[in-house]
Amino acid sequence: MTLTAPLNPHLAPVTVPDPDALAHVQRLCDLTDPYTSGPAEEELFAAAMAESHAWHRERSPFFRDLHTATASGDPAAPYGAPLVHANFFKRHEVLSIPREDVHLHLTSSGTTGQKSQMFFDEWTIRSAQRMVARIFERNGWITPDQPVNYLLYSYEPARDLKLGTSFTDNYLCDFAPARRVEYALRNTGGGHEFDPFGCIAALRRFAEDDAPVRILGFPAFLWFTLERMRAMGLPPLRLPEDSLIILGGGWKGHTDQQIGKHELYARVTEQLGIPSERIRDTFGSVEHCIPYIECSHHNLHAPVWSRVFIRSTRTLEPLPYGEKGYLHLVSPYITSVPAQSVVMGDLASLHPGEECGCELETPWFTIHGRAGVSRNKSCAVAAAELMKGMS
Secondary structure (H helix, E strand, O other): OOOOOOOOOOOOOOOOOOOOOHHHHHHHHHHOOOOOOOHHHHHHHHHHHHHHHHHHHHOHHHHHHHHHHHHHHOOOOOOOOOEEEEEEEHHHOEEEEEEEHEEEEOOOOOOOOOOOEEOHHHHHHHHHHHHHHHHHHOOOOOOOOOOOEEEEEEEEEOOOOOOOHHHHHHHHHHHHHHEEEEEEEEOOOOOOEEEEEHHHHHHHHHHHHOOEEOOOOOHHHHHHHHHHHHHHOOOOOOOOOEEEEEEEOOOOOHHHHHHHHHHHHHHHHHOOOOHHHHHHEEEEOOEEEEEEOOOOOOOOOOOOOOOEEOOOOOOEEOOOOOOOEEEEOOOOOOOOOOOOOEEEEEEEEEOHHOOOOOOOOEEEEEEEEEEOOOOOHHHHHHHOOOOOOOO
């Protein structure tokens, strides 16, 4: 299948719903350097958060009550941002815009389990897309004159498919023109099926082509493909120079087979010939669409448009650098849903920028796994279920 798409539309200007009420939000999201930091950026971020709170207080009764209750109960809350757990959006649809202004509706989970229902106005989704484009631009990954072959370890598009991971992976194809696109999770008409042999065949074809390869999606499926290649006794491939791997979605639901990312990266280099600096993991969620993309040292730095905190699993108090707790993500970019301060179900630790050793100065975080056991399923959980019985 050959795809054609408009190249790099996501760096174009985009305007907040109300330029007077959200002037600082506009200025913050217009910053072009994803990792700039300093007193001026901090002052701008705080002002943008104040505008975001005012916006949602006026439009969401839920947030108005929550913010009023929190204002006196947690004066130490960063930027006055009350905590909302990501699971809240699995049970409630809470909007700060009229239904007719919903530009995009995405869900967080697969075919079963509770789903976060997230609604985006045009500003919110385009602003988030532009952030991704800024990071890709900074890394030199926007190549409008260089066609690439894509192998997407995600869901082949299907009618009414609203999964956030599928939307994201297809969107990432906008940054380089597609010569060929292959999907690991094939649409069968009644669902999706993982096709390891199709992935192997695609990689072997791509290795004979002169176009770089971009592999996007769930790391578990990439690992499973490498394992199958080794079991079949296939020799290592050498994908063309400038090939790139952007992973996302984690190993949720398949932790019994999870390996360390550095082991995975080493196997990718060994079997596909892609160097470690061209392999990057990401973190993101449908509840908080700010992009967190690994640096060249493989750490997830906070971009200028967000702030990251770690919260105690017992008291929800903020924790210092290095300690593990709930991941708490804050950003004023979202105007469609009061999700500007979301506590995730992930356990993480935060570290100062200088401990990374790369050129970026913003703090970075490490994900240590999911907190607790739940029946709620993410996209990665549902995808992992497709792998059962295949290894």
